[in-house]
Every structure is written in C-alpha cells, then in structure tokens.
Amino acid sequence: MAMEARDIETLIRAAFPQARITITDLAGDGNHWAAEVIDESFRTMNRVQQQRAVYASLKGKMDGPHGELHALALTTKAPE
Amino acid sequence: MTTPQPTSTAALDRIRETVAGNDVVLYMKGTRDMPQCGFSRNVAGVLNFIGVDYKDVNVLEDADIRQGIKDYSDWPTIPQLYVKGEFVGGCDIIIEMTLSGELDSLFAGKGIAFDSAAAAKIREANG
Numbered sequence: 440m441a442m443e444a445r446d447i448e449t450l451i452r453a454a455f456p457q458a459r460i461t462i463t464d465l466a467g468d469g470n471h472w473a474a475e476v477i478d479e480s481f482r483t484m485n486r487v488q489q490q491r492a493v494y495a496s497l498k499g500k501m502d503g504p505h506g507e508l509h510a511l512a513l514t515t516k517a518p519e
Numbered sequence: 520m521t522t523p524q525p526t527s528t529a530a531l532d533r534i535r536e537t538v539a540g541n542d543v544v545l546y547m548k549g550t551r552d553m554p555q556c557g558f559s560r561n562v563a564g565v566l567n568f569i570g571v572d573y574k575d576v577n578v579l580e581d582a583d584i585r586q587g588i589k590d591y592s593d594w595p596t597i598p599q600l601y602v603k604g605e606f607v608g609g610c611d612i613i614i615e616m617t618l619s620g621e622l623d624s625l626f627a628g629k630g631i632a633f634d635s636a637a638a639a640k641i642r643e644a645n646g
C-alpha cells in the first residue's frame with residue numbers, strides 16, 4: 440500500500456508542529472519520496488540526531504517487512 | 520503478516536564484533552561490487568571511488584542482521600556506515616558529507632586512508 444504526500448507530512452507534522460515541511464514525489468509511484476524538514480529544534484542536533492527524530496515520527500513506516508515507505512530521501516536543517 | 524522478531528543477542532553480538540573489528544563497515548543491500556539498491560550503490564560507489572578500505576556486509580543474506588542493524592543503531596534504513604565503531608549515517612548523510620568535505624575530515628581525523636583528490640573530483644563533478 441503506497442503512501443500519499445499528505446500521510447507523510449501529517450506524521451512528520453505531528454512531531455514537528457512548527458516545522459516547514461516539503462514532500463516531493465521522486466518517482467510518481469507513491470514509494471520514492473524526498474522530504475525536507477526545517478525546524479528550530481534541529482539547531483542543537485547533529486544530522487544523525489535530526490534524521491533519527493524524523494524517522495521516529497514516521498512510526499515504523501520505513502523499510503520494515505511491511506514498510507509502506509520504501510525510499511525517503513531526507514534533508515533536515517534549522518531555519519537560516 | 521509476520522511481526523519482526525526482536526533481534527537476538529547473537530545477531531547483536533555479531534554486529535558488535537564486526538563494527539568493533541573493522542575500521543570502516545558498510546551494511547548494505549548487495550555487495551560493494553554488486554550493490555542491489557540505489558542508496559547502497561551510492562554509498563559503496565563513493566567509498567570505492569575514493570579508495571577507502573572497508574568491510575561490506577550484505578544484509579540481504581541474513582534477515583537477523585538486516586533487522587538487527589536497525590535496532591543496533593536505532594536507524595530504520597539501509598545502508599548504514601560505521602567508522603571506528605561509530606554510526607556515521609545513511610545514504611543522505613554520507614552524500615551530504617561527501618559534498619561538504621566533512622567525510623574527508625572524518626576519515627583524516629580517524630586515520631583512515633583515502634584518495635582526497637578523488638573526493639575533490641566528486642565535489643567538482645557535483646558543482
């Protein structure tokens with residue numbers, strides 16, 4: 440079952456209510472997405488911590504045996 | 520629908536041993552010469568191009584390791600790069616670090632040999 444951009448944004452938004460979130464469909468198949476998340480909380484985190492927090496917000500939708508979300512290219516940063 | 524089994528300590532022990540026993544380890548889908556996923560291909564491609572000596576672990580051959588490595592690093596995707604026992608990142612982070620030069624300083628700082636001219640070429644090619 441592929442995912443929709445809204446689904447991904449809703450999950451990330453729940454964990455990062457003030458973030459600026461941009462979801463891009465890379466392949467048009469609902470399975471290869473890019474997400475950019477810009478949030479103030481990232482200012483004190485290194486990249487691994489930032490991305491771990493975003494993956495955690497996706498609650499297991501990633502790459503597991505029933506991972507609906509096969510590929511998500513992540514870009515995370517604090518607002519300039 | 521099979522729920523993922525909790526990772527056995529045996530799998531975690533094997534991971535600990537591999538990560539501690541090798542300077543650079545890449546957990547990937549496929550092998551360094553036959554990657555079987557775009558993200559794994561990207562990271563293995565960078566390491567091969569800049570001539571880093573690393574151990575590749577094909578998670579497709581071992582379901583325990585494929586799940587175990589995600590629990591070990593609390594990171595849900597493959598590939599995963601480890602340098603001197605530390606988790607560095609997945610594909611996005613490694614590519615970002617390659618283009619920013621941070622990967623060069625990480626390797627240099629940890630005494631890992633690599634071809635800095637080749638690394639510079641990657642940055643030039645990606646403008």
